[in-house]
Amino acid sequence: MSVRRVREALGLLSLVALGGSVGCVDDREPLTNIPAGCEEGAQCAGPSGGMGASSGGGSSDAGADGISGSVLRLTDDGFIQTEPFLGPATIRAPKAGGGFVEAAYANGLFKLNDVELGEELPIQIIDGVPGAPEIVSTINYRNILEPFANLTLVAANEEVLSALALCLNITLDPASGHAILRILKNDFPIQGAIVTDDGSAGTIAYQDLDPAAPCSYAIGGPSTGSNGFALLFNIPVPANGRLSLEISDGVNPFAGFVDIAKGTFTYAELGL
Incomplete structure (x- = not known):
């Protein structure tokens, strides 16, 4: 690592x-700057530079600076062992130029356009079925240093x-x-x-x-x-x-x- x-x-x-x-020293918008009604990852417009979805709500076709990836779920309270998680969820990441971009995670895959490139970027997995035993919303940190990056994220286990x-x-x-x-x-x-x-x-x-x-x-x-x-x-x-x-x-x-x-x-x- x-x-x-x-x-x-x-x-x-x-x-x-x-x-x-x-x-x-970090001038990114906080992940908690979510407009009312958008707390569970709804595709909605936020204030300028805020937490609303990107234009188009997160295309499934990765663009010039798009990223893709999958999610693993932690399996026990050792917080190391994982297993595949297929969804549903929403993935939220910092957007190039400010704000955030979102896309759906389903069938073991997500794709995001217009993602900021940089180190130690907060990527949020938003639980698609709040209260279900599969996962809870989880923030990961990843280095995204080049376009078309492929990421593996880790979600905490609700159960x-x-x-x-x-x-x-x-x-x-x-x-x-x-x-x-x-x-x-x-x-x-x-x-x-x-x-x-x-x-x-x-x-x-x-x-x-x-x-x-x-x-x-x-x-x-x-x-x-x-x-x-x-x-x-x-x-x-x-x-x-x-x-x-x-x-x-x-x-x-x-x-x-x-x-x-x-x-x-x-x-x-x-x-x-």
Whole structure:
């Protein structure tokens, strides 16, 4: 996996292929800037530079800067193993020149025109059947460096997350955002890393290393376990759509942000 260093407030925090947009300098519109009535990915016009669909609502024929791809679904609360997901869903990506472009995902394929080219771009999978057990809306990050890029995205599993929330005695707020963050160093998970947000996340959970524990994660655990994951639940969506984070491996603090959207899990690998 490629790693790119990005600027931020306290040090250097790098982003791996699944990683979040964690710089402090980013002029993209927030993913949460959605007009009323468009929250579930409806093909509707948004304000200038906002979250409405592109002209034509996202053609199925990729243009000169079109991208295509497929979606995999996470299968368990290890958040690594996947299986094919065929749809339905809507894929939303930053549009060249500003705003966002959308297209339907069905039969295991999506195609988008007029997509911005760049690094660490937030790509959102919007659940096509809210409340169904297949997936929940999920933000991925991808490098799109050339036209006709082919992407594989990863969607969080609704059934797995509901079972985990039940075990942790958490009620997932559909009006809030959530995050599945994996902390890496030299491409390996870090045990003992501490994730601190700006105080808005309702709950932070880490892997529970006690084999007798009822849940695979524990609320208020001291730090990441051997899998490197930190789970953030019920984050009020900031006005700018970004959650500020600080991550410490016990030596130096690193700071940045990830995108947060209503009813959506942000799935990111963050490399120190």
